[in-house]
Amino acid sequence: MTQAFIFYLLAGVTLLSGLMVISARNPVHSVLWLILAFVNAAGLFLVIGAEFLAMLLVIVYVGAVAVLFLFVVMMLDIDFARLRAGVARYLPLGILLGAVLLVEMFLVAGAWTSGAIAKGVRAAPRPEGLSNTQAIGTILYTDYVFVFQAAGMILLTAMVGAIVLTHRERAGVKRQDPARQAARTPVAAIAVVRPQVGAGVETGAGVQ
Amino acid sequence: MVAWFQSELGTGLGWFVAHLLLVLAIALPVMAVMAMSTWVDRKVWALMQLRKGPNVVGAFGLAQPFADGIKLFLKETIIPSGASRGVFLIAPMISFVLALVAWAVIPFDAGLVLADINVGLLYLFAVSSLGVYGIIMSGWASNSRYPFLGGLRSAAQMVSYEVSIGFILICVVLYASSFNLTDIVESQKGAILGVFSMNILNPLLLPMAVMFFISALAETNRPPFDLPEAEAELVAGYQTEYSSMAFALLMLGEYMNILLMCALASILFLGGYLPPVDWAPLYLVPGIVWLFLKLLFVFFLFAWVKASVPRYRYDQLMRLGWKLFLPISLFWVALVSGWLVFTGHFSGGGA
Numbered sequence: 001m002t003q004a005f006i007f008y009l010l011a012g013v014t015l016l017s018g019l020m021v022i023s024a025r026n027p028v029h030s031v032l033w034l035i036l037a038f039v040n041a042a043g044l045f046l047v048i049g050a051e052f053l054a055m056l057l058v059i060v061y062v063g064a065v066a067v068l069f070l071f072v073v074m075m076l077d078i079d080f081a082r083l084r085a086g087v088a089r090y091l092p093l094g095i096l097l098g099a100v101l102l103v104e105m106f107l108v109a110g111a112w113t114s115g116a117i118a119k120g121v122r123a124a125p126r127p128e129g130l131s132n133t134q135a136i137g138t139i140l141y142t143d144y145v146f147v148f149q150a151a152g153m154i155l156l157t158a159m160v161g162a163i164v165l166t167h168r169e170r171a172g173v174k175r176q177d178p179a180r181q182a183a184r185t186p187v188a189a190i191a192v193v194r195p196q197v198g199a200g201v202e203t204g205a206g207v208q
Numbered sequence: 209m210v211a212w213f214q215s216e217l218g219t220g221l222g223w224f225v226a227h228l229l230l231v232l233a234i235a236l237p238v239m240a241v242m243a244m245s246t247w248v249d250r251k252v253w254a255l256m257q258l259r260k261g262p263n264v265v266g267a268f269g270l271a272q273p274f275a276d277g278i279k280l281f282l283k284e285t286i287i288p289s290g291a292s293r294g295v296f297l298i299a300p301m302i303s304f305v306l307a308l309v310a311w312a313v314i315p316f317d318a319g320l321v322l323a324d325i326n327v328g329l330l331y332l333f334a335v336s337s338l339g340v341y342g343i344i345m346s347g348w349a350s351n352s353r354y355p356f357l358g359g360l361r362s363a364a365q366m367v368s369y370e371v372s373i374g375f376i377l378i379c380v381v382l383y384a385s386s387f388n389l390t391d392i393v394e395s396q397k398g399a400i401l402g403v404f405s406m407n408i409l410n411p412l413l414l415p416m417a418v419m420f421f422i423s424a425l426a427e428t429n430r431p432p433f434d435l436p437e438a439e440a441e442l443v444a445g446y447q448t449e450y451s452s453m454a455f456a457l458l459m460l461g462e463y464m465n466i467l468l469m470c471a472l473a474s475i476l477f478l479g480g481y482l483p484p485v486d487w488a489p490l491y492l493v494p495g496i497v498w499l500f501l502k503l504l505f506v507f508f509l510f511a512w513v514k515a516s517v518p519r520y521r522y523d524q525l526m527r528l529g530w531k532l533f534l535p536i537s538l539f540w541v542a543l544v545s546g547w548l549v550f551t552g553h554f555s556g557g558g559a
Contacts, residue, residue: 002220028348032295035341055330059374063337067344067367071360074348131326133387176523 007047014040031070038062052132230322231312238311242463243273245507249463252511283452288350291449295349300454303342303461310335310468315390317481317495328389329377332472333370336427339465340366343429343436343446346458350449358445361522362429362436368529369426375537376420379544380407380476385554393480405479405486412544417477419533421509424469426529428462430510432517433525466510467503474502 017040020033038061045054130138140148195201210230214222247262247270254261262269287293313328315321325331340363347359381387384395400409408417426433437445447458474480479502481495520528548554 026292029292029295032345051325051327052330055327055334058334059330059337063334063340063370064367067340067363070344070348071363074344074356074360133327176527178524178527 003047007044010040010043010047013037014044027073027076028070031066031073034069035062035066038066050132052136227322234311234322235308238308238464238467239460242460242467243277244270245463245467246273246276248504248507249511249514252508253515256512256515277456280452280456285452285454286449288352288449290351292349292351295345296449297454299342299346299349300450300457300461302345303339304457304464306335306338306342307461307464307468311471313389314468314471314475315393315481316499318390318394320481320496321390324388324390327387329381329387329392332389332468333374333377336373336465336468337366337370339461342458342461346450347436347446350446352449354442354444354448355446358436358442358448362446365429365433365435365525365529366427368526369423369533372419372529372533372537373423373427375534375541376416376423377476378541379413379416379537382541382544382548383407383410383413383553389475389480393475393482396479397482398486403486404484405482406477406484407479408477412540412547413477416537416540417473419537420473420477421506422528423533424473425510425513426525428466428469430466431514432520434519435522435525438519467507470503470506470510471499473506474499478502478506 014037017033017037021030021037024030024033038057042054042057042062045051045057193201210223210226213226216222217225250272251261251269253259262272265271265275287296310332312322313325313331315324323331343362343366344359347355347357347362350356380392383399384392386392386395396405396407398405400406407413425431429436435445436442437447442448447455450458478484479498481499483490483493483498
């Protein structure tokens with residue numbers, strides 16, 4: 001009973017916050033609702049006993065990805081009026097996409113309850129005496145280690161690509177060289193000059 | 209205790225009441241310790257600067273935190289007219305609640321832990337990574353320049369140092385072969401030469417302990433990394449527009465996070481509730497006392513750093529996080545795991 005209650009609570013809040021993501025007037029509020037949806041999804045993982053995935057969802061999505069979202073959205077200067085103007089024009093396309101997704105989800109739900117693969121997965125439970133974390137680690141790093149490595153390489157490529165696309169050399173940038181700064185001594189940095197009265201000091205004379 | 213309540217009140221209600229009492233039994237002392245920690249903090253700074261510190265309210269100024277609390281409680285809550293009201297009020301609550309829920313998995317003694325879950329360390333990491341929302345939301349919702357800059361700085365800073373903290377935690381987890389905090393503490397029992405129960409004395413983990421301490425300073429926005437609230441440039445950073453209890457909650461959340469990081473450092477590197485030397489008479493002292501002493505020691509280090517180290521520049525902060533800590537901790541994970549495989553640490557059936 002309690003489990004069902006918690007499930008419906010978490011699922012309800014997830015759906016509600018999902019709805020608020022697309023209907024909130026302020027984009028920052030949208031992102032905050034999205035974060036609430038993430039946290040509730042993590043709660044749903046906990047309800048089915050996948051505590052490792054729940055923690056990863058919170059750490060990776062809520063703790064890192066959503067912070068970057070929030071960071072970017074907060075700094076954007078968004079014109080709400082123009083954002084709203086396109087709604088009517090894109091509504092049919094949106095409804096079409098939603099319908100396609102809905103049909104696909106029903107198909108997936110049907111396959112899950114009846115398909116041979118799904119039954120096979122459920123017939124092979126977690127090995128006895130292994131926690132979730134260890135079971136996932138064993139599968140990921142022994143059975144599927146090459147696929148895992150390939151996924152890592154793809155992510156690395158994406159990261160390098162993003163850096164290459166956005167990086168540009170700018171002229172006239174003064175860079176910090178911490179090693180040089182730390183190695184600077186008073187002898188090298190200070191020059192004691194004794195100028196003649198009224199003669200002044202040449203700019204930069206004796207000073208690095 | 210849970211069983212007794214369940215027999216008296218039925219399974220569901222008994223469980224609920226028992227856990228409610230357990231939560232209070234942890235939260236209230238934690239809050240009391242947190243209040244007193246502000247006093248310890250101020251006394252330590254004062255002594256280091258040859259001042260007296262709080263000494264008027266109560267003996268040795270011991271009642272100062274409560275006087276401050278009452279003063280804040282009696283003030284008016286001011287919400288700026290341009291602020292986003294909901295977010296502005298929720299932000300301090302998030303900051304406070306998150307700092308409090310993390311204590312659920314801290315083992316105060318062998319078996320003396322509210323939730324002995326097998327992903328305890330990940331839970332702590334997740335909660336501490338959520339802590340950034342309290343700050344970034346309060347910074348944005350204030351709708352004012354200084355808080356906004358403070359919020360942005362803090363978000364970037366906390367995300368940066370979380371990465372290296374993650375790798376440092378993995379090094380300790382590799383030694384303990386578990387994410388459970390009690391297991392991590394127990395794995396340190398007599399681990400060094402069969403005598404000392406402290407990970408920090410392990411030559412491979414000592415650099416990680418130092419890096420963890422520095423990252424913890426950055427993660428909790430403490431000096432020398434307190435740029436989000438650098439008073440010389442940002443007034444009070446993300447707290448600028450807050451007053452009364454909303455401000456108190458932000459402040460309490462901050463101190464509670466500091467205590468949490470101290471507890472985490474004690475558990476990961478100083479042996480948690482174990483006595484420092486694996487010697488029978490020392491076990492007569494309750495584990496919670498050892499944990500408290502270690503926590504106090506790390507807290508003293510935090511105060512010491514604040515009293516003696518000047519603030520970092522922002523680019524230096526980012527350089528330290530991304531260009532030094534991240535590569536070193538990543539390399540160290542490879543080194544530690546290589547060493548453990550080489551010495552056959554995992555041959556005993558661990559996964």
